[in-house]
Amino acid sequence: xxxxxxxxxxxxxxxxxxxxxxxxxAAYPITPQTHVVEHLSELCATGELDAEFVPVESEHSAMSxxxxxxxxxxxxxxxxxxxxxxxxxxxxxxxxxxxxxxxMFLANRALSSPLSIWNDHSDTMMVRDSGWxxxxxxxxxxxxxxxxxxxxxxxxxxxxxxxxxxxxxxNLTHVIEPIEFWTKEMAQKYIPPxxxxxxxxxxxxxxxxxxxxxxxxxxxxxxQDQALWNSYPIIKQAWDELAVLTxxxxxxxxxxxxxGAETLIVxxxxxxxxxxxxxxxxxxxxxxxxxxxxRLWRPLPIDDIKNALAGAKNLLVLDRAVSFGAxxxxxxxxxxxxxxxxxxxxxxxxxVAGLGGRDVTPEDIIKMLEAALANKNQGYNIYGVRG
Amino acid sequence: MTKSMEQISWQEIEAGGVITEPGNxxxxxxxxxxxxxxxxxxxxxxxxxxxxxMCPDAAISPDLENNIxxxxxxxxxxxxxxxxxxxxxxxxxEED
Numbered sequence: 001x002x003x004x005x006x007x008x009x010x011x012x013x014x015x016x017x018x019x020x021x022x023x024x025x026a027a028y029p030i031t032p033q034t035h036v037v038e039h040l041s042e043l044c045a046t047g048e049l050d051a052e053f054v055p056v057e058s059e060h061s062a063m064s065x066x067x068x069x070x071x072x073x074x075x076x077x078x079x080x081x082x083x084x085x086x087x088x089x090x091x092x093x094x095x096x097x098x099x100x101x102x103x104m105f106l107a108n109r110a111l112s113s114p115l116s117i118w119n120d121h122s123d124t125m126m127v128r129d130s131g132w133x134x135x136x137x138x139x140x141x142x143x144x145x146x147x148x149x150x151x152x153x154x155x156x157x158x159x160x161x162x163x164x165x166x167x168x169x170x171n172l173t174h175v176i177e178p179i180e181f182w183t184k185e186m187a188q189k190y191i192p193p194x195x196x197x198x199x200x201x202x203x204x205x206x207x208x209x210x211x212x213x214x215x216x217x218x219x220x221x222x223x224q225d226q227a228l229w230n231s232y233p234i235i236k237q238a239w240d241e242l243a244v245l246t247x248x249x250x251x252x253x254x255x256x257x258x259x260g261a262e263t264l265i266v267x268x269x270x271x272x273x274x275x276x277x278x279x280x281x282x283x284x285x286x287x288x289x290x291x292x293x294x295r296l297w298r299p300l301p302i303d304d305i306k307n308a309l310a311g312a313k314n315l316l317v318l319d320r321a322v323s324f325g326a327x328x329x330x331x332x333x334x335x336x337x338x339x340x341x342x343x344x345x346x347x348x349x350x351x352v353a354g355l356g357g358r359d360v361t362p363e364d365i366i367k368m369l370e371a372a373l374a375n376k377n378q379g380y381n382i383y384g385v386r387g
Numbered sequence: 388m389t390k391s392m393e394q395i396s397w398q399e400i401e402a403g404g405v406i407t408e409p410g411n412x413x414x415x416x417x418x419x420x421x422x423x424x425x426x427x428x429x430x431x432x433x434x435x436x437x438x439x440x441m442c443p444d445a446a447i448s449p450d451l452e453n454n455i456x457x458x459x460x461x462x463x464x465x466x467x468x469x470x471x472x473x474x475x476x477x478x479x480x481e482e483d
Contacts, residue, residue: 222397223400
């Protein structure tokens with residue numbers, strides 16, 4: 001077992017990427033992802049990490065380099081946030097469609113405008129339909145472990161898809177936490193050498209990224225969708241094996257004090273840590289409240305969500321992004337869609353909170369829950385908005 | 388020979404749409420797009436080879452035995468570049 005270190009989460013994530021023996025890092029620095037890229041650049045400069053660090057001129061180029069690199073059979077990493085993801089979004093869709101196993105650290109940050117460098121989930125929701133595997137993290141150890149898990153899953157020949165690790169900007173990227181490090185031996189044991197399904201090879205020529213006529217496009221998309229669904233058992237298996245190696249058990253959907261709960265809070269990312277404190281307080285007061293944390297967002301773990309929410313009378317779904325002009329915010333839309341066909345449908349309340357770095361405290365979560373249950377408003381509310 | 392795309396099921400698509408037999412674009416007969424067809428007058432033709440060079444689909448080839456040019460209508464899209472480029476007006480576009 002590795003040593004336990006007090007370290008900034010971004011630096012720890014970069015160290016994890018180093019332990020994964022990455023071949024190519026192509027990234028453009030952008031707040032609040034900067035420390036990840038800076039540290040990887042340092043590791044390459046000092047020779048600690050034998051990787052090609054490509055200082056690209058934009059995020060569009062970063063993702064383009066990543067596609068070329070993964071297509072050539074190199075283990076590939078990038079990191080970005082908000083506007084950076086927006087700029088690379090054209091290629092983000094191409095990476096998944098071409099089944100290129102790139103790993104991305106996304107420091108979740110609000111999209112402009114107004115210009116904001118602070119946290120929400122509007123960036124990742126922008127590309128939620130891009131076909132990437134998307135996972136969320138609640139604390140530094142989860143981020144650190146997710147790096148190894150993501151390379152393992154992405155490069156599995158049965159998956160061969162890119163993975164996006166969602167890390168709440170500042171709330172998580174810039175905090176210093178005690179993190180138990182892996183050893184090189186653990187990483188090598190956990191992540192086998194990258195053997196791509198196809199690669200750019202002059203001795204065995206293939207064409208990648210070819211034209212698709214109307215006669216073949218739908219079949220290509222069906223194949224891509226199935227590939228994403230088929231990644232689910234591999235994602236779970238990789239978490240199970242990670243548990244054997246580290247003693248830390250991760251699941252697509254995780255439960256906190258849900259036994260006998262009539263009301264469940266559903267969320268993703270760091271807001272779950274805050275919500276768990278709110279649940280503690282409410283449980284102390286005898287209220288039957290629990291918390292359901294979504295770790296895996298794509299592919300959506302539908303059956304796990306159904307099982308987790310079965311029996312609850314009320315759901316408070318916390319979203320950290322607005323889907324402008326939609327029936328509800330993204331997570332709630334999915335939860336409603338999943339629960340619609342269930343025999344005992346819960347009341348579902350949607351609160352959008354923590355936009356653009358607005359603080360959310362445990363007291364806020366209690367207030368949200370009280371307001372939702374009192375007003376019975378089935379549409380979405382942006383919590384704490386003045387006026 | 389690669390399967391034509393109308394016959395490929397989603398299960399048969401290679402991961403990421405990779406084409407393992409490059410050059411399979413030849414399976415697709417773009418000649419079906421044609422609305423106009425080049426008509427070639429071998430008596431007016433001065434054998435300058437300009438049509439052969441300019442054809443973007445390589446659909447024109449020389450028949451050296453008969454000293455004429457021939458069009459492959461499986462791939463000729465009827466774009467009219469050969470007729471436009473011909474200095475002897477030996478090629479004219481007609482409704483197909």
